[in-house]
Amino acid sequence: MRFYTFVLKNILRRRVRSALTVIGMAVAVGAVVALVGISRGFERSFLAIYQREKVDLIIQQRGVKQKLTSVLDAGLGKKIAEVPGVKTVNSGLVDFTSMDELGPVGVLVQGWEVDSPMMRHLNILTGGRPLEASDKNCLLLGERLALSLDKKVGDTLKVFDDATYTVRGIFKSNTVYENGGMVVPLADLQRFMGRRGQVSGFTVTVDQPDHKAEVERIRHAIEALGKNLEVTPTIDFVNSTQEIVFIRAMAWITSAVALVIGAVGMLNTMVMSVFERTREIGILRAIGWGRWRVIRMILMESMVLSLAGGAVGAAGAVLLTRVLSNQPAVSGMIDSYVAPDVIAQGFLIALCVGLLGAAYPAYRGAQLLPTEALRHE
Amino acid sequence: MNKPKHDPFLFRTEQLCKLYPDGQVHAVEDVNITVRRGEYVAIMGPSGSGKSTLLNLLGALDRPTSGEVYIDGMRLSKVRNVDRLRSRMLGFVFQSFHLLPILTAVENVQVPMFEGRLSASARIARAKELLDLVGLGHRIHHMPQKLSVGERQRVAIARALANEPIALLADEPTGNLDSVAAEGIFELFARLHREEGMTIVLITHDEELGRRAQRLVRMQDGHIKSDVFSARRRLRTPLPPFAV
Numbered sequence: 001m002r003f004y005t006f007v008l009k010n011i012l013r014r015r016v017r018s019a020l021t022v023i024g025m026a027v028a029v030g031a032v033v034a035l036v037g038i039s040r041g042f043e044r045s046f047l048a049i050y051q052r053e054k055v056d057l058i059i060q061q062r063g064v065k066q067k068l069t070s071v072l073d074a075g076l077g078k079k080i081a082e083v084p085g086v087k088t089v090n091s092g093l094v095d096f097t098s099m100d101e102l103g104p105v106g107v108l109v110q111g112w113e114v115d116s117p118m119m120r121h122l123n124i125l126t127g128g129r130p131l132e133a134s135d136k137n138c139l140l141l142g143e144r145l146a147l148s149l150d151k152k153v154g155d156t157l158k159v160f161d162d163a164t165y166t167v168r169g170i171f172k173s174n175t176v177y178e179n180g181g182m183v184v185p186l187a188d189l190q191r192f193m194g195r196r197g198q199v200s201g202f203t204v205t206v207d208q209p210d211h212k213a214e215v216e217r218i219r220h221a222i223e224a225l226g227k228n229l230e231v232t233p234t235i236d237f238v239n240s241t242q243e244i245v246f247i248r249a250m251a252w253i254t255s256a257v258a259l260v261i262g263a264v265g266m267l268n269t270m271v272m273s274v275f276e277r278t279r280e281i282g283i284l285r286a287i288g289w290g291r292w293r294v295i296r297m298i299l300m301e302s303m304v305l306s307l308a309g310g311a312v313g314a315a316g317a318v319l320l321t322r323v324l325s326n327q328p329a330v331s332g333m334i335d336s337y338v339a340p341d342v343i344a345q346g347f348l349i350a351l352c353v354g355l356l357g358a359a360y361p362a363y364r365g366a367q368l369l370p371t372e373a374l375r376h377e
Numbered sequence: 378m379n380k381p382k383h384d385p386f387l388f389r390t391e392q393l394c395k396l397y398p399d400g401q402v403h404a405v406e407d408v409n410i411t412v413r414r415g416e417y418v419a420i421m422g423p424s425g426s427g428k429s430t431l432l433n434l435l436g437a438l439d440r441p442t443s444g445e446v447y448i449d450g451m452r453l454s455k456v457r458n459v460d461r462l463r464s465r466m467l468g469f470v471f472q473s474f475h476l477l478p479i480l481t482a483v484e485n486v487q488v489p490m491f492e493g494r495l496s497a498s499a500r501i502a503r504a505k506e507l508l509d510l511v512g513l514g515h516r517i518h519h520m521p522q523k524l525s526v527g528e529r530q531r532v533a534i535a536r537a538l539a540n541e542p543i544a545l546l547a548d549e550p551t552g553n554l555d556s557v558a559a560e561g562i563f564e565l566f567a568r569l570h571r572e573e574g575m576t577i578v579l580i581t582h583d584e585e586l587g588r589r590a591q592r593l594v595r596m597q598d599g600h601i602k603s604d605v606f607s608a609r610r611r612l613r614t615p616l617p618p619f620a621v
C-alpha cells in the first residue's frame with residue numbers, strides 16, 4: 001500500500017464523515033461563489049449598458065452624477081449635431097415606472113425617438129419590429145420583462161397607471177437592465193412623466209474617435225453650447241457614475257461578507273472533522289508514526305476534501321445563480337453568468353482555508369503525547 | 378545518540394515517578410526496573426496499581442514526572458526523535474486492539490511501515506508474512522469487524538511486529554478475549570519469545586497466563602511489590618534472573 005492510497009482509503013471508506021466534510025465545505029464555497037458572482041453580475045450589467053452603444057461622448061446636466069436625475073433641454077440636440085466633427089447625436093429619456101404585475105420592483109423605461117439609430121440597432125426577436133412613427137400607443141419589451149409578464153407580440157398591457165399599450169416587438173439586449181425594461185417613444189415617456197421637452201442626456205459619436213486632440217476639441221465645443229453641460233468621454237463617465245461607484249462598493253462589501261462567512265464555515269468544518277480524530281492520531285503515533293507523517297496525512301486528506309467541496313460548491317453556486325436569475329422577482333436584475341475567476345477564487349479559498357483549518361488541529365494532535373491523544377474521546 | 382557501549386539492559390528505569398496532577402495520584406513511584414534483551418516479563422497487580430502507567434513510560438508513550446527511562450542505553454529525556462526510536466525498536470499491543478476499522482487486515486499491518494524503508498510491494502509481502510506468522514494467512518483481506526476478537530488481536534500483534542521491533546509491549550492483550558482466544562494469544566507470545574527472541578513485556582490480570590512468563594513483576598500502589606524469575610523458565614535462558 002502506498003501512502004497516498006492509504007490517504008484515499010481514509011477518505012473513501014469513511015463515507016459519512018467525508019461526505020459531511022465535503023458538504024460543509026461546499027456550502028461555504030457555494031455561498032462565496034454565488035454571492036461574489038451575483039454582485040459581479042450587477043456591476044457587469046451596469047457597465048454594459050453604457051458600453052454597448054460604443055458612443056464616444058456622453059452629455060449630461062453638469063453636477064449630476066446620476067443619469068436618472070439629469071435633465072436637459074431636448075432642443076440642444078440640434079446644436080450639438082452642428083458642431084464640426086460630430087457624426088451622430090442621440091437623445092434619450094430614462095425613467096423608472098412600476099407595474100402591478102411585478103409588485104414593488106421598478107421597471108426601467110427608455111424613451112427613444114422612433115427614428116433614432118438606437119432603435120434601428122435594437123435586436124428585435126422574430127415576430128416583432130422596431131417602433132415606427134405611425135405607431136400609436138405601442139412599445140417594445142425586453143426579453144425578460146416579456147417573460148415575466150407573459151406577453152407576446154400583439155398583446156396589450158397597461159402601463160403608466162392606466163394607458164393601454166400594444167407590444168410591437170420583443171428585444172434582446174446583452175444587458176440585464178435593458179432586458180428587464182421597455183422602450184417607448186420619447187414623446188410618450190415625456191408626456192406620461194410630465195417631462196415635456198426634457199431628455200436625460202445625449203450620446204455622441206465622432207468622426208475620428210481615435211484622434212485624442214480632436215475628441216478633446218469637440219468636447220470643449222459642445223460644453224461651450226451651454227452653462228450646465230457636462231461632456232464626458234464614455235470610459236470616464238462609466239467609472240464616475242454614482243450607480244457604478246455604488247454598485248462596485250456593494251459588490252465589494254457583499255463579496256467581503258461572503259468571504260468571511262464562507263471562510264469561517266470552512267474553518268469550522270475542517271477543524272471539527274480533524275479534532276474528532278485526535279484518538280486516531282494517538283493510535284498512529286503509538287504504532288510508530290512520527291508527528292510529521294500524521295500532519296502530512298491529514299493535510300493530504302483535507303486537500304482532497306477541500307477540492308471536492310470546492311467543486312461541488314462551485315457547481316451548486318452556478319446552478320443556484322441560474323435558478324435565481326430566472327425567478328420573476330429578480331428577472332432583469334441578475335444574470336446567470338459566473339465568471340471563471342470567481343470560481344477559481346472559490347477553489348483557492350477552499351484549499352487555503354481547508355488546509356489551514358486542518359493544520360491547526362493536526363499539529364495540536366501531533367504535539368500531544370500518544371497517551372494523551374489516546375485518552376481523547 | 379548518547380549510547381553507552383555496553384548497556385546489557387534493553388529497558389532500565391531510575392527512580393521513575395509519574396504523578397497525575399488532577400488527583401495527586403502517584404501512579405508510579407520510585408520504580409527501578411530493568412529488562413534484558415530477550416526477556417519475557419509479565420506485570421500483574423490490582424486495578425489502579427500503575428501497570429499501564431509504567432508500561433507507557435517504558436514505551437515512551439508518556440513522559441515521567443521525574444526519574445529516567447533508558448532504552449538500549451539511550452536516555453529517553455535526551456533522545457531528540459522519540460518517535461523514530463519508538464517506531465524502530467518497539468511494537469505496541471493494546472487491550473482494545475486499536476486497529477483502523479477502514480483497513481483490511483493486510484492494510485492495517487502495513488500502516489507502521491510507512492515510517493520504514495520498504496517499497497510498496499515489499500510492504501505487502503512483509504505484511505502477508507507477518508499475518509502468516511500470527512496464523513492469519515487465510516484472512517488477510519478481511520475487515521477488522523469481520524474478524525473474531527482473537528483474530529483482531531493477532532492482526533494487532535502482526536502490526537506491532539511490522540518494523541521488526543526489539544520488544545513488544547502489550548497492555549492486557551487478552552483483556553477483551555475469551556479464555557480460548559486468550560490461550561491462543563499467549564501461545565503466540567511464547568512462540569515469538571522462543572523462536573524470534575522477542576523481548577516481551579505484557580500486563581495481564583490472569584494469574585495462570587501470567588505465570589507462563591519468564592518473569593513475573595507484581596505491582597501495588599505504584600510500587601513494585603515483587604519481581605520473581607520463574608524457575609520453570611530459567612533453564613531455557615542463560616540470563617541472570619534478577620537485574621536491579
Ligand SMILES: Nc1ncnc2c1ncn2[C@@H]1O[C@H](COP(=O)(O)OP(=O)(O)OP(=O)(O)O)[C@@H](O)[C@H]1O
Binds near residue numbers: 375397402403404425
Ligand atoms: N490520565 C490520568 N489522569 C489521572 N489519573 C490517572 C490517569 N491515568 C491513570 N491514573 C491513575 O493512576 C493510577 C494508576 O493507573 P493505571 O492505569 O496505571 O493502573 P493499572 O494498574 O493499569 O490499572 P488497570 O488494571 O485498571 O488497567 C490509578 O489510580 C489511576 O486512577
Ligand SMILES: [Mg+2]
Binds near residue numbers: 428429548
Ligand atoms: Mg491498565
